[in-house]
Amino acid sequence: MGQATAAGLQRLLESRPSASRLLAVAAGGLLVLLSVLTLKQTLVLRDSISLWTQELEWDPACALGYNSRAAARLEQEDWRGAIEDATQAIRYGGRASPYPFLNRGWARGDMATKPGRFWFSVPRP
Numbered sequence: 001m002g003q004a005t006a007a008g009l010q011r012l013l014e015s016r017p018s019a020s021r022l023l024a025v026a027a028g029g030l031l032v033l034l035s036v037l038t039l040k041q042t043l044v045l046r047d048s049i050s051l052w053t054q055e056l057e058w059d060p061a062c063a064l065g066y067n068s069r070a071a072a073r074l075e076q077e078d079w080r081g082a083i084e085d086a087t088q089a090i091r092y093g094g095r096a097s098p099y100p101f102l103n104r105g106w107a108r109g110d111m112a113t114k115p116g117r118f119w120f121s122v123p124r125p
Contacts, residue, residue: 070084
């Protein structure tokens with residue numbers, strides 16, 4: 001399919017020189033558009049929490065989004081936020097994975113002890 005499309009495009013460009021200019025302009029315009037959209041997105045996504053927050057705005061029932069934001073909140077020692085997000089991850093289908101339970105447990109354990117110290121010696125994934 002791809003080879004037939006490429007061959008047809010090549011024949012079109014060889015038979016009509018104006019089509020090749022039009023294609024070049026369209027490709028250039030698409031490149032500029034994608035560059036602007038990429039720049040706009042990089043201004044929004046400053047860190048992991050903003051990335052996963054935006055994902056959850058697009059898909060509010062995404063267990064992976066909640067669990068990943070919980071892990072990012074753990075790194076920033078936001079224990080309550082991590083517990084809330086891990087609980088949401090479990091609610092939206094995270095029961096198939098142990099990670100939401102581990103993130104919630106780490107947050108509860110860290111909240112109960114001094115920040116930054118772990119009350120058990122299981123390494124984080």
